Amino acid sequence: xxxxxxxxxxxxxxxxxxxxxxxxxxxxxxxxxxxxxxxxxxxxxxxxxxxxxxxxxxxxxxxxxxxxxxxxxxxxxxxxxxxxxxxxxxxxxxxxxxxxxxxxxxxxxxxxxxxxxxxxxxxxxxxxxxxxxxxxxxxxxxxxxxxxxxxxxxxxxxxxxxxxxxxxxxxxxxxxxxxxxxxxxxxxxxxxxxxxxxxxxxxxxxxxxxxxxxxxxxxxxxxxxxxxxxxxxxxxxxxxxxxxxxxxxxxxxxxxxxxxxxxxxxxxxxxxxxxxxxxxxxxxxxxxxxxxxxxxxxxxxxxxxxxxxxxxxxxxxxxxxxxxxxxxxxxxxxxxxxxxxxxxxxxxxxxxxxxxxxxxxxxxxxxxxxxxxxxxxxxxxxxxxxxxxxxxxxxxxxxxxxxxxxxxxxxxxxxxxxxxxxxxxxxxxxxxxxxxxxxxxxxxxxxxxxxxxxxxxxxxxxxxxxxxxxxxxxxxxxxxxxxxxxxxxxxxxxxxxxxxxxxxxxxxxxxxxxxxxxxxxxxxxxxxxxxxxxxxxxxxxxxxxxxxxxxxxxxxxxxxxxxxxxxxxxxxxxxxxxxxxxxxxxxxxxxxxxxxxxxxxxxxxxxxxxxxxxxxxxxxxxxxxxxxxxxxxxxxxxxxxxxxxxxxx
Numbered sequence: 265x266x267x268x269x270x271x272x273x274x275x276x277x278x279x280x281x282x283x284x285x286x287x288x289x290x291x292x293x294x295x296x297x298x299x300x301x302x303x304x305x306x307x308x309x310x311x312x313x314x315x316x317x318x319x320x321x322x323x324x325x326x327x328x329x330x331x332x333x334x335x336x337x338x339x340x341x342x343x344x345x346x347x348x349x350x351x352x353x354x355x356x357x358x359x360x361x362x363x364x365x366x367x368x369x370x371x372x373x374x375x376x377x378x379x380x381x382x383x384x385x386x387x388x389x390x391x392x393x394x395x396x397x398x399x400x401x402x403x404x405x406x407x408x409x410x411x412x413x414x415x416x417x418x419x420x421x422x423x424x425x426x427x428x429x430x431x432x433x434x435x436x437x438x439x440x441x442x443x444x445x446x447x448x449x450x451x452x453x454x455x456x457x458x459x460x461x462x463x464x465x466x467x468x469x470x471x472x473x474x475x476x477x478x479x480x481x482x483x484x485x486x487x488x489x490x491x492x493x494x495x496x497x498x499x500x501x502x503x504x505x506x507x508x509x510x511x512x513x514x515x516x517x518x519x520x521x522x523x524x525x526x527x528x529x530x531x532x533x534x535x536x537x538x539x540x541x542x543x544x545x546x547x548x549x550x551x552x553x554x555x556x557x558x559x560x561x562x563x564x565x566x567x568x569x570x571x572x573x574x575x576x577x578x579x580x581x582x583x584x585x586x587x588x589x590x591x592x593x594x595x596x597x598x599x600x601x602x603x604x605x606x607x608x609x610x611x612x613x614x615x616x617x618x619x620x621x622x623x624x625x626x627x628x629x630x631x632x633x634x635x636x637x638x639x640x641x642x643x644x645x646x647x648x649x650x651x652x653x654x655x656x657x658x659x660x661x662x663x664x665x666x667x668x669x670x671x672x673x674x675x676x677x678x679x680x681x682x683x684x685x686x687x688x689x690x691x692x693x694x695x696x697x698x699x700x701x702x703x704x705x706x707x708x709x710x711x712x713x714x715x716x717x718x719x720x721x722x723x724x725x726x727x728x729x730x731x732x733x734x735x736x737x738x739x740x741x742x743x744x745x746x747x748x749x750x751x752x753x754x755x756x757x758x759x760x761x762x763x764x765x766x767x768x769x770x771x772x773x774x775x776x777x778x779x780x781x782x783x784x785x786x787x788x789x790x791x792x793x794x795x796x797x798x799x800x801x802x803x804x805x806x807x808x809x810x811x812x813x814x815x816x817x818x819x820x821x822x823x824x825x826x827x828x829x830x831x832x833x834x835x836x837x838x839x840x841x842x843x844x845x846x847x848x849x850x851x852x853x854x855x856x857x858x859x860x861x862x863x864x865x866x867x868x869x870x871x872x873x874x875x876x877x878x879x880x881x882x883x884x885x886x887x888x889x890x891x892x893x894x895x896x897x898x899x900x901x902x903x904x905x906x907x908x909x910x911x912x913x
Contacts, residue, residue: 309333309340316640317345317623320633326625327513328356329633330363332543333641334620337550339543348626349511349520356510356626358539362494362501363510363624364524365542365609366602367460369497369535372545373467374413374586375561376485378569379553381409382562386473388585392417395469398441407452407462409469414574414583415748417462418452422679423842425528426460427605431500433844437478440528441468444844444911449677455733455741456576456583456748457673460532467531478530489560490544495537499526509536510626512606519606525839533602539622542611546620549613570598570615576743576750577731579720583748587613590746592642593649599638603631610634612642619645652726654714659700662719662739666702666732667695669759670742670751680910681842682903686760692742692751704730757903766896773893774824776886777817808878812869812887819862819894823901826855830906845910853909860907863898866891 317329328346332339344356354361380386386395391406400407407417425440446461467478474481479497487495496505506522519525527534537545544555549570553561572589575582581589587598599612608630613620623637624630660666670692676685693705702713702721713721719732719739733741733750742751756762830852834841841849870891873879879887901907 309335310343312641312644313341313343313637316637320636321346321625323636324627324629324633326627326629326633328510329623329625329630330356330358330361330510330539331624332358332539332546332620332622334543334546334550335618337547337618339547342540342543344539348508349518350513351511351518357508360494360508360538361510362496362505362508362536362538363609363626364512364536364604364607365624366533366604366607368542368600368602368609368611368622368624369531369533370463370602371586371600371611372486372535373463373470373482373531375545375548375565375569376470376482377409377413377466378585379485379561379565380470380473382565382568386469388413392465392469396441396465396472398438398465398468399445400465401445401448403448404451405453407448409466410573410585411452412459412462412466412469413586415456415458415462416453416574417459417465418448418450418454419446419457419459419461420449420677420679421457421459421674421685422446422461422676423681423685424461424679425464425843426532427839427843428526428528429837429839431526433840434499434526434528437464437468437471437528437530441465447678450673455673455750455752456574458749459674460529463532464529470531482531487541490541490548490555492537492541492544495535495541497530497535499530499534501536505536510607512604513627514606515628516605524607525605528843533604537624539624542622542624546611546613546622550615550618550620570613574748576733576741577720579717580729580731580743580745582746588746588748592646595646597642601631601634603628608634610638612638614642614645617645650726654716654722654724654726656700656714659696659698660702660715663696663700663702665739666719669693669754671754671758672749673752674749676905678905678911680845680905682905684842690751691754694742763900763903766900770893770897770900773890774820774897777813777820777890777894778824781813781817808869808872808876809883809887812866812873815862815869816866816887816890816894819859819866820897822855822862823859823894823897826852826859827901827906829855850909853907856901856907857909860898860901863891863894866894 313331313333317331320326321329326346327350328344328348330344331341333341342358344358344361346356348354348356348361377386381388386409388410389408391408392412393400393402393406395409411417424446425444428434441464470485471478471481474484476484482497494505496502500506501509501522509522512519512524522536547555548560549566552563552567553559553565569585571584572582573585581591583589584598587600590597590599595614595616597612597614599610602609606628607624607626608628609622609624611622621638621641623634625633672689675689676682690706695703697703702715704711704713712724713730714724716722720729721731722729729745731743732739733743735741740753833849833852840846870888873884873887898907
């Protein structure tokens with residue numbers, strides 16, 4: 265909606281108009297804890313925020329939110345909305361109620377690292393293997409600290425060591441890095457893939473430099489100097505913070521008093537913070553690392569951090585040091601979001617306007633709500649982007665090479681969560697219309713694009729850009745501006761349709777072996793006379809065909825039962841199974857491994873059937889086909905890392 269003149273007033277002034285001191289907090293009878301504006305400018309800003317946040321809470325059925333706004337480099341608003349806990353109806357206090365901020369933790373870690381880089385205590389281009397004493401897959405060129413912070417370390421993306429439901433199972437960060445190293449699946453520095461593991465390594469660099477556990481290192485490096493006393497990476501939280509922590513309202517229940525799933529890879533997303541403290545962080549980002557006239561960060565740290573450190577294409581927005589880059593019209597914004605099972609947070613900085621916004625919700629539905637609030641605030645703050653209608657100038661010369669299906673490379677390759685990560689990976693279908701317009705379909709959204717330079721396309725309304733990338737002279741990647749993660753072309757056996765077809769063939773073979781053969785044998789026995797039936801049973805164990813069929817049926821049965829038990833165990837404790845699988849889960853893979861051994865033996869029986877007189881031609885063909893389907897089932901389990909215990913591939 266177009267902004268009213270009164271709403272624009274909070275953008276009209278600078279200096280003294282936006283430089284009001286941080287206002288005090290009072291608890292309103294409505295359950296909202298708010299900063300009281302002390303001038304008309306702050307009043308206008310608060311009205312805008314109130315309308316956007318309160319509307320989003322009601323529309324998306326979210327209990328509460330906590331907000332901090334910095335305008336012209338100074339705090340203009342810190343406010344709580346709704347309740348921190350629905351059951352007890354405790355209002356959100358922006359100064360006292362911590363929220364779990366998830367991956368917004370990452371730019372906090374990146375800020376502490378950049379401060380050390382500017383102080384020349386760390387080298388951003390140094391090989392991480394030289395900075396850490398943990399095993400790192402560094403075949404070929406080693407990853408650098410910059411690669412880790414910009415999600416270009418080349419590592420696979422798994423849940424390994426991520427979500428730990430019970431504090432008793434939580435191990436030190438270094439322990440996860442020592443015993444659960446994740447594999448590198450591509451050269452560092454080339455293709456981006458959002459990586460929690462990469463940030464865990466980056467956080468451990470900070471810990472190793474300080475010679476302290478990570479949570480103490482980040483406290484000393486940033487949180488304490490910045491006066492962020494109601495924020496912490498500690499797990500479990502100190503009781504003083506846990507007791508007043510917002511309740512996370514997840515679809516499966518509520519997480520109270522800081523008792524939410526813990527993060528093994530702490531630097532990736534274990535921080536809890538109040539809006540007031542995140543306002544402090546925003547002020548650091550907009551004042552060259554100064555707070556209340558005191559230089560907290562090395563001068564130049566923020567400017568260096570806000571530079572573009574990586575991009576997939578010169579025509580696309582990319583990444584600053586720990587923040588994503590995106591343009592609102594011609595205005596550059598830097599942002600990061602964070603999602604956990606029961607919270608959602610979003611932080612955005614507009615350096616050219618000395619503006620920053622942080623908002624956190626105590627429900628995962630906050631994702632849609634944050635989009636409404638952030639987009640609404642930027643629409644109020646920034647000039648309306650110039651709209652234009654692009655026209656197509658013929659069919660791109662390489663249209664046939666670009667068309668196809670692309671999938672996010674943020675996937676697991678060697679861990680047993682490969683199936684969940686692949687099914688959850690974003691996909692983009694690309695095709696061309698007859699006039700040369702590129703059409704993408706993603707998540708139910710269809711967009712149309714026009715080529716503005718070779719392999720670079722702009723949306724027809726001029727809003728966004730995407731580009732295609734080559735590997736070995738062929739188009740293999742699709743890049744979206746502002747996204748750290750590339751999309752790779754999906755071909756051959758990586759297509760889910762292929763796996764669906766192979767699964768159906770395997771299912772047919774399993775039913776034939778476990779149902780079809782016994783039913784046929786039973787029917788034959790029922791039709792035989794008493795003497796023939798007795799004769800058949802006496803010689804059954806000596807007949808090659810029957811022994812071969814029993815082995816095949818048994819192998820199928822063991823595989824199916826084991827897979828069912830694996831899925832059942834996963835459903836009972838999904839977080840622990842995905843992140844740090846217990847021995848009870850790993851033991852179930854003895855069944856799938858046994859089934860695989862049986863499948864190998866059936867190959868020998870299949871070969872023998874073609875030389876044995878005990879088999880007729882029809883039986884040989886049938887047994888060979890069913891054996892092939894058994895091998896196909898084993899291959900599918902192997903592909904999805906479900907054939908052997910986690911980590912054995």
